[in-house]
Every structure is written in structure tokens, then in C-alpha cells.
Amino acid sequence: MSDSSIHINLQQQQPIPLQVELQCKSGELLALVGPSGSGKTTVLRAIAGLYQPQTGHIECQGEVWQHSSQQIFRQAYQRHVGLVFQNYALFPHMTVLENIQQALTDIPQSQRREQAFELLKKVHLDGLEQRYPKKLSGGQQQRVAVARALARRPKVLLLDEPFSAVDQVTRRKLYRELLSLRQSLAMPIILVTHDLEESTLLADRIALLHKGEVLQTGTPEYVSAHPHTATVARLMDQQNLFTAQILEHNASTQTTRLRWRGVELQASYQPQFPVNTKVCWMIQSANVLLHRRDRPSNGDKENPLQGTIIEYLESNGLSQLLIEVDAELKVNIALNVPLHVGKRNKLRENEKIGISLLTEGIHLMPYQSLRRET
């Protein structure tokens, strides 16, 4: 572990189960992602010293903040953490400037005012220093909260769903500001979010939490494309998730053949799954190829299927299709294409189309029942 990292190891059975082992390097942005109730905020609160799990070891930049076996637990005010709360938690009876000055406890009184002005400038809020929080917009409040968190000179910056209380336009602006601000921050940054798009946009790595347990960590793109289990795939909002049986591994062609509801599919070579065993498999909608009616291509030969569009939605520059695959399969496959492709191909509901499942995009996982978990 490098000295400038934060290392978190939390174990607990009751009252909130926790099984978390994480590391975040200085300058890295790690997103804790998971559905509501998965324990994301609890982990963040444990890092901040606002919650004490039964067993835990938290070490940040060489400082031990919690070591259960040695009876060490530093209170929140003894840790240098910058925490941006979901609703910002600004002190309502203090001006913007006073809010920031409260966290500047480590520098002489005479320098606090000047330092607070500098921080306000950094978050583009100069001129609003005498306003009270109630008189600020959601975006401005968030910026004050970030400035106050940075005023603490934190060893780790913690962001608890900081974008959830602002409108989408402001959110996009704040995303850009955070991306720009983080270039100048030499500390680990941990973001809690349930928004997968947000984590993909902002995070270097994500840690996927489910029922208090970290199921997988990695870059957002990697975890999306290569989930370890079907549960991870489902939590990463992968819609095309199915079960199949391994038929054959072919090392020379670097392919694995599967039987999926009477249809044979060819996947990339994944010999870790024995022949004849059942597996789960998934394909990202980006790896489902739409056949052009006017100009067939070589890609059309990879796992070709025919189907009917049963749902067609246009949103955010994309045509989102749900295709019911013909014949004995009786399954639906989700597919996104750019909006202009959808329009050019005159895609609409009840239209018959052909698709291909790209061999490289078929990812295999250990078998588990795909009935929706409660």
C-alpha cells in the first residue's frame, strides 16, 4: 500500500452487514456504486468516523484511523476528512464565508479569511461570501459544501451522492467542475452514487456494493463488460443476461461454443468453464449488431438471429430497442443504436429485423438462477 492511499477493511454481521476491503490511491476517484440499502453511505460514514463498525481497519496516508484489535478509533473531528453531504449540510446560521472558515481550524485566525476567499474563488463562488445558504441555488450550495470540505485540508475527500439534489442541467455543469477540480487535488476521492452513468463519467474505478459486500472493483468499463457474476451483471444494469450450456472449447480458433435454448452460439475462448456445465452469459447492447437490410456485411454472420421489435424508444440521441427473438428462443434482447441509424433504417415497433451477437462480446459467468432477487 502506498503511503498516500487510503486502505479500508470493514467486517460486521449486525446490525448492517459489512464485508468491505477497498483501497484508493492519492488522486484517484473511486466510486462506491450499488442500489439503495447496499451500505454505500455506511462505508462512507465509517471512513469519516461517524459510524463505528464492529471490526475494522482504516488507514489513511500513514495515519491509523481505526484498528479494532488495538482499540483505536479516532473520532470524526480527529480525522482530516472532507465530507460533502447529500444535502450539503451547510450551517444555516452562518454566511458562505463563515461556513468555510469553520473548517479552517489548522491555520492561524488571521489567515482564515483570506484562505476562505481563495477557496471560494476555486469553486467559482467569489462575490457570494456574505450570502446565507438559504439564499443560494442547489448548485451554489454544493460548491460551498465542496469548498468547506477542501478547507479542512483533508487526507481523503468523501462525496455522498453530491449531485442528487440538483437538476440535470446543473448536474452536468457540476460534473465538469468536479472533473476539472480533481486535477488539482492530491488526495484519494471516494464518491458514493447509485447512478451508473455518473460513476462511469467521473470515476477511475468503481467498487460495486451489494448487501454490504464489495462484489467487484475495477474500471467502470471493465466491470460493465466483465462482471464476475450474474449478480454483478444485473447490478450493472446489463439487460441481456441469460443461461446456456458449454458445448466445446476450441483453442485453435480461440472460441467457445454454447447451446442457448436450442440455438448454438459462438463466444470468445473462455476455457475456465468445463464442457457440459451450465453457465450464465451476457452481452452488452453495444455488442449486438443490427443488420442493415440494404447492405449485408461480414459481421452479420456472427451468431445471427431474427426477431421483431416489441419496444422502440428514442432518448438521449439513442434508439433503444427491445427485440423478441423468433422461434423457440422466446427471449428479449435489448439493443441501442444511434438515433440516426434508427431513423435511417425506419425502425419501429412490430418491424422484423436481423441482429448478430458479436463473438467477442459474449461474456461467460458461473451459473446461478436468474430469478430476480428480492
Place this chain on the structure above:
Amino acid sequence: MDWQALALSVKLSLMTLVFLLPIGIFFGRWLAYRRFIGKSLLQTVLALPLVLPPTVLGYYLLVLFSPNQGLGLWLANNFGTTLVFNFEGLVLASIIFNLPFAIQPMQRAFASIPSEIREAAACCGMRPSTVLWKIELPLAWPGIVSAMVMCFAHTLGEFGIVLMVGGNIPAETQTIAISIYDSVQSFDDQSASIMSFSLLMFSMLTISFTYWLSERSSHTHV
């Protein structure tokens, strides 16, 4: 107008506030933030003076302070003092019957501060004592002040308990409420009228002030 009785009432009210302010802040904050076994029972006991007839509470306090048994006997044996029919006993009785009027508004005031605000203060590096001083008290002060005003007015006008515990000793335990009663008994309608009107005006001012405070606090806070 019985100025002596008025002065005694004001003195009693102020002495009561001196003790009730720290007691109210401590219990109000404790009940607002802590969960513990027996919390409901404690809250019930603390709220009893709200519903008990003042004479009943006065009777029990008289029994408790009696120099023949329990606390009263212990005080008489160890300090040679008694709490019945004197000013000190009146202050203690006044503190006890005002407990819910002090603690409940303060508890509500502390409970209305979002826990995130206090946590944010801790994350800013503030110790618990600094959080109390810089964050909680300024945010809860309208509740604290209105509790104090209500207690002051309540003590000024209390009759039953004062009469039971303190009796009716001029310059020692005769408060303005008892003086009004005395005036009526002795057909001194003018004095009774002046003193009653003064208490009425004071009560109206008190209630207006507490409403103004709560209105003001809802304007300044998020």
C-alpha cells in the same frame, strides 16, 4: 399594588431560570439525541407537572420536603435546614414544576437540528463542546429563549404549588399570585385588579414574544 410580592415573584422566577437553563439544555439535548432504555418512562415523569393538578404536585413536594422524613429529614439532620415554608424550598419546587416547560421546547429545538449539520461540524474538525457552542446553541436558541420566557411567566403566575410548599409569608413566600388572592379575600378589589391586569399584560407580551421568536427562526433557518 403589592410591590414586595411582585419583587419576590420576579426574584423567584429569575432564580428558577438560573437553574433551569443548564438543566433544560442538558436534558433537552440528551433526550433529543440519545436513545436509551427507559427514555419513554423518563419523558413521562418529566411531563407529569403538565397534567397533575398543582395542588397535588404541591402536596407531594410538601411531603418530600417535610423535615420528618426522607429528603427533608436528611437536610434537617445534615445541614440544619428545611425546604418548607421558605424561599429556597419555593425555588426547588418552582424548578420541579417548570421542568416540562423548560425541557420539552428545548428538546424539540435540539431535535429539529438535522443530524447531518452536527456531523458536518465534526468533519470540520470541531470537538463536541465546540459543536454545542457554535452550531447547536445558535440553532436551538429560539427554542431555548421561548422555553425560558414561558418558565418565567409560568413561575410568576403559579399559585397552587407555591401556596402548598411556601405558605403565605409576606416577604418570604408571598408571591404576586397569592397577594392577588389575599386582596380578593380582604375585598381590596382595586389592588387585585391592578395586579391581575399587570399579570395579564405580561402574559400577553410573553406569548407574543415566543410567537415572534418561532416566526423569526423559521425565516432565518433552512
